[in-house]
Amino acid sequence: MNEIYKARRQKxxxxxxxxxxxxxxxxxxxxxxxxxxxxxxxxxxxALLIITKKGSSILCPWDENxxxxxxxxxxxxPYTKYExxxxxxxxxxxxxxxxxxxxxxxxxxxxxxxxxxxxxxxLADYDVLCNEKFAHxxxxxxxxxKDAAEIKKARKAAEITNNIIDAIAEALKKNAFKTxxxxxxxxxxxxxxxxxxGTSFPSLVANPSRSFxxxxxxxxxSGNFPASGLSILDFGxxxxxxxxxxxxxxxxxxxxxxxxxQISLVEKAYDLALPFYAEGTPxxxxxxxxxxxxxxxxxxxxxxxxxxMGLQIHEAPWIRTKxxxxxVFKAGMIASLEPGLYDPKIGGCRLENTILIxxxxxxxxxxxxxxxxx
Numbered sequence: 403m404n405e406i407y408k409a410r411r412q413k414x415x416x417x418x419x420x421x422x423x424x425x426x427x428x429x430x431x432x433x434x435x436x437x438x439x440x441x442x443x444x445x446x447x448x449a450l451l452i453i454t455k456k457g458s459s460i461l462c463p464w465d466e467n468x469x470x471x472x473x474x475x476x477x478x479x480p481y482t483k484y485e486x487x488x489x490x491x492x493x494x495x496x497x498x499x500x501x502x503x504x505x506x507x508x509x510x511x512x513x514x515x516x517x518x519x520x521x522x523x524x525l526a527d528y529d530v531l532c533n534e535k536f537a538h539x540x541x542x543x544x545x546x547x548k549d550a551a552e553i554k555k556a557r558k559a560a561e562i563t564n565n566i567i568d569a570i571a572e573a574l575k576k577n578a579f580k581t582x583x584x585x586x587x588x589x590x591x592x593x594x595x596x597x598x599x600g601t602s603f604p605s606l607v608a609n610p611s612r613s614f615x616x617x618x619x620x621x622x623x624s625g626n627f628p629a630s631g632l633s634i635l636d637f638g639x640x641x642x643x644x645x646x647x648x649x650x651x652x653x654x655x656x657x658x659x660x661x662x663x664q665i666s667l668v669e670k671a672y673d674l675a676l677p678f679y680a681e682g683t684p685x686x687x688x689x690x691x692x693x694x695x696x697x698x699x700x701x702x703x704x705x706x707x708x709x710x711m712g713l714q715i716h717e718a719p720w721i722r723t724k725x726x727x728x729x730v731f732k733a734g735m736i737a738s739l740e741p742g743l744y745d746p747k748i749g750g751c752r753l754e755n756t757i758l759i760x761x762x763x764x765x766x767x768x769x770x771x772x773x774x775x776x
Contacts, residue, residue: 403444406551407474410544411442411453417540418455424505424528425454425496426537429488434512437713438541440643445473450481450491454499462491489517489524496528503527511538546710546718547734552644553758556712556736559641560756560767562596563648570635571773574628574652582607582622585635593639602638602645602715609633610654613750616705616742628775630655632664632749638715638756645715647738648770649754655776660748663699665772668751671695671741675707679757679764681733686725692741693723701743708738711756735759736767 418426428451430436439451442459449463459476463469466480479498484491496507509521511534522530548556566589579585586605593601608618610631618634627633631654638647653665671692678688689707696703706722719729721737731737737759742752753772758765 404474406549407443408457410549411459412457413544414442414453414537414541415455415457418453418537421536422506423455423508423531423537425452425499425501426508427452427488427492427510429510431486431488434510436510437545437717438538440713441541441545443473443475445469445475446643448481450488450495451475452492452495452499454501458499460495460499462495489520492521493524496525501528505529506531508532508537511536542718545712547732548712548736549734552712553734553736555642555644556646556756556758557767559598559602559639559644559646562593562598562639562641563637563646563756564769565596566592566637566639567648567650567769567771570650574773574775579627581624582609582627583624585627586622586637589637596639597641599640599643602640602647602711606634606636608635608750610749614744614746615750616744628652628654631657632661632751634750634752636752636754638711643713645711645713646756646768647711647715647740647754648756648768649740649742649752650770651751651753651772653772653774658748660745661751664701664743664745664748664751667696667699667701668741668743668753669772671703672739672753675739675741676757676764676766679731679737679739679759681731681759681761681763683731684725684727685719685721685729685731686723686727688739689721689723689725696741696743703742704744705740705742708740708754708757710735710737712736731759733759733761739766 428438430439453459461475462481464481507528508531518532585607589605604621607622609627609629612618613634633652636649675688708721710717710719740754744750755766755770756768
């Protein structure tokens with residue numbers, strides 16, 4: 403297991419050597435979560451990590467006991483030794499790692515300007531960089547393409563998600579749910595029973611009176627579920643850090659012609675877009691195709707077509723029309739495909755699955771669908 407994390411750090415170290423950066427600092431705390439720390443070490447949160455261009459690494463966690471149990475890293479030093487102060491810790495750990503003075507050290511690109519000035523003062527022996535286009539951007543790009551270990555976890559997350567989808571479908575047929583809250587709590591319990599860390603985001607359960615919203619607010623209520631008309635259920639699970647994301651539409655009872663047309667448009671948009679989730683295809687292409695398709699029907703989708711996912715539920719690549727044309731799908735990327743249409747009078751419909759980009763084409767990992775009930 404340690405070799406997986408070491409290989410990820412080495413990719414960054416090689417890039418750092420090529421770009422003359424001696425060390426990169428990552429910080430995760432309540433103010434700004436950093437999935438990079440888990441990506442490079444398996445430590446979940448609340449820590450500081452430094453990686454050098456030689457490939458050496460040091461983790462400074464708030465919870466030292468948890469880090470010793472979970473983290474794969476060269477050296478662990480407790481954060482409390484430096485009063486949980488990232489600047490104090492950075493200065494001391496750079497010295498521990500023997501990073502030479504007068505060399506370039508990169509701090510998190512999310513650092514505020516006042517804090518950047520404090521870093522510059524404290525790390526006076528170094529050339530402090532704070533730019534999202536440097537190492538942190540390299541890591542963002544690196545994380546877009548999942549390695550074999552990540553894909554294995556994503557597949558497990560999807561498998562659990564599919565089991566929950568099937569269980570929900572059966573429960574709906576048996577009228578086992580009475581409220582939105584029943585469904586949300588069922589999902590929470592089910593994912594924990596399957597060994598998940600939890601849901602990947604708070605589940606969204608909207609009956610026909612609330613399904614017109616892209617993301618219903620509040621997430622769920624004590625309102626009836628399902629009810630006659632179009633309901634939306636949006637959820638995902640977090641398995642060993644990796645997220646899934648699906649949306650089901652529940653169509654109950656006799657629907658109007660407008661509701662049937664909306665379902666048909668969403669399903670056709672999904673089928674139209676899926677083949678474009680292919681290696682080498684510009685990321686924006688499926689979004690453009692779907693927008694054009696909806697426009698012909700005089701409808702407009704009020705959100706992007708999809709997003710990458712992994713250690714975060716929303717991460718690059720972003721499948722939307724404004725994405726740079728140079729961004730292309732690569733084998734190993736995992737992204738959502740989620741066309742949706744919403745109307746205050748007839749309700750909403752969204753169909754979303756988690757898609758793995760492979761060398762031979764798109765592979766839907768999840769089995770979300772429109773569920774019809776009498």
